[in-house]
Amino acid sequence: MMAPEHWIAGHKIPIGTAMAAVIDVIRHYGMGVFDAISDVVGACADGLTTVLLDVPPLLVVAAAVAGAWFLRRSWGLVALIALGLLFIINQGYWNETMATLSLILFSTLCCMAIGVPLGVATAHRPRLAMVLHPILDLMQTLPTFVYLIPTLILFGLGTVPGMISTIIFAVPAPIRMTQMGIARVPRALIEAGEAFGATERQILWKIELPAALPMIQAGLTQCIMLSLSMVVIAALVGAGGLGVPVVRALNTVQVDVGFESGFVIVLLAIMLDRLCRSKDSAS
Amino acid sequence: MTETKTAALEFRNIDILFDRSGRRGAIEAALARLDAGETREEIGRALKVTVGVAGANLAVARGEISVLMGLSGSGKSTLLRAANRLNRPVRGEVRIGNGSAWLDIARCDDETLRELRKTRIAMVFQQFGLLPWRSVRDNVGFGLELRGMAPSIRREIVEEKLALVGLSNWADAQVHELSGGMQQRVGLARAFATDADILLMDEPFSALDPLIRRKLQDELMDLQKRLKKTILFVSHDIDEALKIGSRITIMREGRIIQTGTPDDIALRPVNDYVAEFIRHMNPLPTILASTFMRRFHDLPLRADGMIDGGNIAIGPDARAVRIGDQERVATAHHEWVRGAVCIVPVGMSLGEVIAVRQRSGFPVLVEDEGRLIGLCDDADILQALSGEARHG
Numbered sequence: 001m002m003a004p005e006h007w008i009a010g011h012k013i014p015i016g017t018a019m020a021a022v023i024d025v026i027r028h029y030g031m032g033v034f035d036a037i038s039d040v041v042g043a044c045a046d047g048l049t050t051v052l053l054d055v056p057p058l059l060v061v062a063a064a065v066a067g068a069w070f071l072r073r074s075w076g077l078v079a080l081i082a083l084g085l086l087f088i089i090n091q092g093y094w095n096e097t098m099a100t101l102s103l104i105l106f107s108t109l110c111c112m113a114i115g116v117p118l119g120v121a122t123a124h125r126p127r128l129a130m131v132l133h134p135i136l137d138l139m140q141t142l143p144t145f146v147y148l149i150p151t152l153i154l155f156g157l158g159t160v161p162g163m164i165s166t167i168i169f170a171v172p173a174p175i176r177m178t179q180m181g182i183a184r185v186p187r188a189l190i191e192a193g194e195a196f197g198a199t200e201r202q203i204l205w206k207i208e209l210p211a212a213l214p215m216i217q218a219g220l221t222q223c224i225m226l227s228l229s230m231v232v233i234a235a236l237v238g239a240g241g242l243g244v245p246v247v248r249a250l251n252t253v254q255v256d257v258g259f260e261s262g263f264v265i266v267l268l269a270i271m272l273d274r275l276c277r278s279k280d281s282a283s
Numbered sequence: 284m285t286e287t288k289t290a291a292l293e294f295r296n297i298d299i300l301f302d303r304s305g306r307r308g309a310i311e312a313a314l315a316r317l318d319a320g321e322t323r324e325e326i327g328r329a330l331k332v333t334v335g336v337a338g339a340n341l342a343v344a345r346g347e348i349s350v351l352m353g354l355s356g357s358g359k360s361t362l363l364r365a366a367n368r369l370n371r372p373v374r375g376e377v378r379i380g381n382g383s384a385w386l387d388i389a390r391c392d393d394e395t396l397r398e399l400r401k402t403r404i405a406m407v408f409q410q411f412g413l414l415p416w417r418s419v420r421d422n423v424g425f426g427l428e429l430r431g432m433a434p435s436i437r438r439e440i441v442e443e444k445l446a447l448v449g450l451s452n453w454a455d456a457q458v459h460e461l462s463g464g465m466q467q468r469v470g471l472a473r474a475f476a477t478d479a480d481i482l483l484m485d486e487p488f489s490a491l492d493p494l495i496r497r498k499l500q501d502e503l504m505d506l507q508k509r510l511k512k513t514i515l516f517v518s519h520d521i522d523e524a525l526k527i528g529s530r531i532t533i534m535r536e537g538r539i540i541q542t543g544t545p546d547d548i549a550l551r552p553v554n555d556y557v558a559e560f561i562r563h564m565n566p567l568p569t570i571l572a573s574t575f576m577r578r579f580h581d582l583p584l585r586a587d588g589m590i591d592g593g594n595i596a597i598g599p600d601a602r603a604v605r606i607g608d609q610e611r612v613a614t615a616h617h618e619w620v621r622g623a624v625c626i627v628p629v630g631m632s633l634g635e636v637i638a639v640r641q642r643s644g645f646p647v648l649v650e651d652e653g654r655l656i657g658l659c660d661d662a663d664i665l666q667a668l669s670g671e672a673r674h675g
Contacts, residue, residue, distance in 0.1 A: 192412035195367055196426040196477065197401035206429075210416050 023150045030154075038160045041106075045159050048102035049240070057094050061085040068275060077274055084267050093242065093264045100241035100268065103159065103234065104227045107166040111223045115171050116216060119178025120204065129179065136172040144169060144233050152237055162234025170226035174219035181215025182208050221276040228269050242268070290342035290380070291513040292366060292481055297339040297375035297389075299361050299537075304331035310373055323536050335361035335370065337537045343481075343530075348507060348514040350528035352521065352560070358537040359517045365389065366483050366515060367404045368396055379403065379481070401430050405474035409486040411466045413458045419445070419469050420454040426477040444472040447506065464495035471503070475510070484516045488523070500527055521564040525549065533557050550574055566668060567634030572627055575667035576649045576657035592658050595624070595646045606645060613648055613655075626650050633667050640664065 027034075052060065061082060068074075068081045088097050122129040147168060151161040185208050193203045209216075235243025242265050249258035298317065302309045313332035316325070323334045336358040343349040351359040364370040365377055368388055377388040379399065388399065405426065413422050421428075424441045445451050448468040458466060467487060474482055488496040504527055507514065518524050524531050525545045532542040533556075541553045549569065552558040579597070582590050589596040589605065596605040604611050604624050616625040616639045625639045626648045636659055640647050646660035 188408060188410050188412050189414060191369055192406075192408060192414075192425075193429075195369060195400060195404075195406040195408075195412075195483075196429055196473075197397040197399075198429050199397065202429055206425075207414065210414070213416075 019150075023153060027154060034154045038155045041163060042158060042160045045102055045106045045163060048106060049099045052098040052102055053095060057085075057089055060098075061089075071275065080274060081271055084271050087267065088264055091260055091264060093245070093261060096240070096242045096244060096261070097264060097268060100228075100231050100243070100265075103163060103166070103231070103239060103241055104224060104272075107163050107170065107227050108220070108223050110163075110167050111171045111174055111227070112220060114167075115174025115219065115223070116178050119175045119216075119219075120182055120208070122175065123179045123182035132175070136175060139168055140172050144230070148233065148237055157238040159234075159239045161237045162230070162239030165237070166227050166230040166234055169230055170223045173222040173226055174216070177215050177219030177222065178212065181212025181219075184215070185211040217276070221273060224272050224276060225269060228265065228272070231265060289344045290378075291345040292343040292515065293376075293378040294339050294341045294362065294365065295376040295378065297362065297365055297372045297377065298337050299335040299358070299365055299370050300373045301333040301335055302331075303333060306331075314373065334537050336365070336372075339375070339534075339537075339539050341532055341539060341542060343513055343515055345480075345513050346511045347529040348516055348527050349530045349532065350524040351515065351517045351532050351534060352519070352524045353534035354519060356536075357534040359519075359534045360485055361537075362534070363483055363485055363515055363517045366481070367400055367406060369406075401426065402477060403479050404481045404483060405477050405479035406483040407467070407470045407474050407485065407487040409489055411463075411470045411490075413466060413469055413473075415458050417458065418454070419450060419456050419458060419461070422458060422469050423472045423476050425473055430477075440476055441472075444476045447475060448472045448502070462495075463491050464499060467491065467499060468502075471506075475506075480513055482512045482514045484514060486517050486519065489519070496523075503527065521560050522569065525564060525569040533560060545569070546574070567637075568632050570633040570667050571629065572631045572633075572636050572647075572649050572657075572659060573629040573651075575633065575663050576629075576659045577663060578657040579655070592646065593660060593662075595658065595660065597648070597655070597658070604648070611645070616643075616647075619643060624648060626655065629656070633664070637664055 055063075064085060065078050065082050068077050088094055118132070122132050144165060148161065148165050151164045151168075155161040155164060189207050189211060190203060193207045198206065231239075231241055231243040232246050233243070235241060235247045242261050245257050245261040246265075248254070249261065298314065300310050300313055300317075302313075309330050309332050313326050313330050313334065316329070317334060317337055321329075323337070326332055326334055339358075339362055341349070341362075351363060353359040361370050365372050366388065368377075372389045375389065378385045379388055380386075381399075381403075386395070386399070388396065391399070414425065417425070420438075420441055423444055424437045427437045427440060442451070442454070445454055448471050450465065450468055450472065453461065453465065458469065461469065467490075470487065488499050491499065500523060516524075516527065525548070528545060530542060531545055531548045533540050533548065535556055541548060541557050543551070548557060549561055549564070552561055577592070579590050582592055585591045585596060589598050594606060598604065604613050606624070611622065611624050613624040613626050614620065616627045619625050619639075619642065623643065624645045624647075625643045627636060627639055627650070629649055629651045631639075631649075636647055640659070640661070646658050648655050649657040649659065
């Protein structure tokens with residue numbers, strides 16, 4: 001007679017094998033699609049990195065400073081950007097920083113392109129929101145390493161799986177923030193639009209999106225920060241950037257390299273955050 | 284009754300119900316109960332269906348200001364919002380004259396509805412409903428922009444409407460820089476900009492402080508003299524209703540209980556509920572001499588042939604009056620000299636009559652187109668002030 005717990009353990013529900021089988025099937029039938037995605041995304045991200053690296057670093061610093069002044073008109077921010085970037089050059093992490101920057105910019109772009117329309121759709125369709133919410137929760141709570149494995153299988157080693165994992169991790173932020181922003185548009189404003197004969201499309205573009213803009217902007221900032229927090233994990237699957245020295249430092253127990261690259265990541269985060277924050281919350 | 288021919292907008296047997304239960308058939312069941320004579324509360328409790336408006340009939344004549352009055356929850360806003368289908372009636376017609384034909388707003392297709400909202404029916408909101416990220420100019424031009432009008436033409440119309448409400452200098456200001464009264468002027472200009480002939484105003488001045496409210500009421504009436512829009516106006520303030528309304532409709536618990544001119548409402552309330560409303564009004568600007576004076580033909584004659592008005596007597600040649608045993612002259616109130624009795628026109632308000640009475644110290648005579656027809660003494664004035672039901 002078997003003990004009951006042995007019986008329970010002996011009839012294992014094959015969740016893991018099922019997921020593996022699903023991934024296998026996807027790989028089998030969808031390899032062409034994934035290869036295509038891999039090629040396009042990889043080419044874009046690497047292209048951006050190459051462009052950033054081709055320009056002399058000091059020119060990039062000057063452009064960043066000018067951009068910061070144009071966006072925010074704040075001397076403090078200009079000083080922060082200038083000093084921060086010069087410090088990065090000084091520490092010798094310029095190439096890694098540019099690679100990380102292009103990875104973040106590109107995945108954020110993808111996240112916003114997916115997140116804003118999806119957020120609008122969920123705000124308008126409560127049923128879709130009901131379906132999507134648990135999926136978003138899952139995407140944010142499932143340990144990153146778990147879906148790193150299938151992305152590795154599907155997209156191969158390199159920048160692309162890192163970027164896909166980053167997108168999976170960061171895309172819930174713009175979806176949620178957009179949804180919240182749209183859902184919080186005062187009913188009175190929408191009625192004002194309706195009363196003057198606006199179509200649904202006009203209400204979306206002329207009332208809902210402008211009213212939700214601060215929230216969408218907050219979603220953008222969050223998205224950038226979440227992407228940045230993925231650089232080390234992305235480096236594990238072969239993406240370049242600031243994660244690489246951290247991983248190397250970890251493997252070889254180099255405290256100095258670890259802290260240097262860590263500081264550079266934090267510095268980059270602060271600069272991006274200050275740059276993207278909406279004017280109201282910055283003041 | 285207003286003739287339907289001249290009506291610009293007409294509600295016919297409107298029922299507006301809101302289903303809070305989410306059950307299929309709840310509205311139909313509620314309608315059946317409504318027809319069986321159940322009250323709003325009974326239906327609300329049994330079916331979780333809110334009866335917003337029941338059996339409302341109202342015609343709004345072209346060029347008049349028709350005021351919907353009632354306490355909150357009386358269904359006045361709900362009925363107003365049926366006029367541009369922000370609330371869709373479950374039963375009944377909302378008819379609007381469209382060329383030579385009638386159009387039913389409650390049932391027309393969405394395309395027609397949008398067209399009506401863009402060109403025929405504009406709305407002014409209690410909380411203004413302005414878009415805070417837009418300048419004053421872009422708010423006023425909002426309706427025209429939705430129509431797809433070219434910016435250059437739009438700009439011209441916007442300038443004109445801003446001038447109309449006295450905000451020309453604020454065109455480029457942001458909405459939040461403006462006071463409440465100015466914001467609602469932007470709301471008015473936005474409604475005027477589409478050149479709609481029908482204006483829906485949902486308690487437009489309720490959010491403003493009393494001084495500004497009165498000022499905007501005056502401005503609206505001035506504008507109305509020029510623009511001659513058909514205005515449906517919701518208010519919970521009886522003084523506002525009596526001041527601006529050419530017709531007033533009193534609503535209670537979703538039903539219309541009386542429709543009439545301000546005089547009808549003030550002098551001939553159909554029941555205690557309406558009378559109660561009237562009791563709370565400010566009588567000074569609203570009650571006119573014609574309604575509280577005593578008419579000569581109701582007064583007895585004295586032995587010497589003079590009309591007996593108590594402590595005043597009026598001779599057949601009415602310019603000679605007698606107070607006690609002293610002969611007095613009667614003059615128009617604006618030509619008053621010490622010791623004379625004043626004559627005021629029938630259209631003078633109670634407040635002004637009181638002022639005239641105070642100045643002369645005597646009862647006041649009332650004339651209608653040059654003929655003396657009645658008098659007001661202190662007792663009449665006090666009766667008018669106390670709000671006691673007056674004879675018609």
